Amino acid sequence: MTITDTTPSDSQISPTTAAFDKKASAQADVPVTLTLNGNTFSGVWNGAASLTAGTDYTVAGNVVTLQKAYLAGLANGTATLAFKFSAGADQSLSMTITDTTPLDSQISPTTAAFDKKVSAQADVPVTLTLNGNTFSGVWNGAAALTAGTDYTVAGNVVTLQKAYLASLANGTITLAFRFSAGADQSLSVTITDTTPSNSQISPTTAAFDKKVSAQADVPVTLTLNG
Structure with a gap:
């Protein structure tokens, strides 16, 4: 077998x-x-x-x-x-x-407004949600803002200083918040200046002769500028 x-x-x-x-x-x-x-x-x-x-x-x-x-x-x-x-x-x-891809950090708000008028100026606080990353800094284009001068950090809040914002040109700027990992986050800041314009007068000098025959009213033109 x-x-x-x-x-x-x-x-x-x-x-x-x-x-x-x-x-x-x-x-x-x-x-x-x-x-x-x-x-x-x-x-x-x-x-x-x-x-x-x-x-x-x-x-x-x-x-x-x-x-x-x-x-x-x-x-x-x-x-x-x-x-x-x-x-x-x-x-x-x-x-x-x-998937160990780092999560993007988040900021709030993502838009803000700043008025250069002295009585209206205010710092701009921005709250960070780090999602496991660390905060690296703030950039305006290729220029890094200076920590402690242009902005301060306390816990998870970055506060943009009014002195820095007041130095910017009117218009809209985009500030990039950078982190140790993940994508940059953008804050769009609209810069305005509602400071009233000074009124103007014309002329700013005049002459008056007390001689009776020479006396004349002095007209002054006002440019009120609002």
Whole structure:
């Protein structure tokens, strides 16, 4: 009696666990090595959905490379990918999907107004929501504002000083609040000056002769300027 066993051997994959970070600078393809044991590779499935060869993964020899563009589209958490073969059991790759991309900080308000009129001038407080970052400073174009002079920081509040704002030209400026990570946040400040214009008189000098025959009224023209 000759006893044989033609049951196909299971194929194997390595690794069986992997991690993928969606942070743009950390993204990387995930290579998986196949040990076929006489079988042929059929494809990769995520649940009932088959991945697309040449797009979601590539095959070169006995290595299947999961593409980072596909992995970046998965929800955070754990995804189990099934590697299927012509015979034998499927093999599972457990993928842990994370995203360590820093959150952007936020500022409030994002718009403000400043009046150069002396009696109307006021500092402008801006509240920071750091979201795990640290505050780096404030810029007006390429020029960095001076901490302690142009603005002060107390806890999560940056206060733009009225002396700095009063030095700016009338119009709208955009101040960039910068942080250790994430995008800059912009504050749009509208600068006006409602200081009343001085009225004018003309002439500003005149002559009067008391001689009776020379006496004459002196007209003065007013320019009120509002």
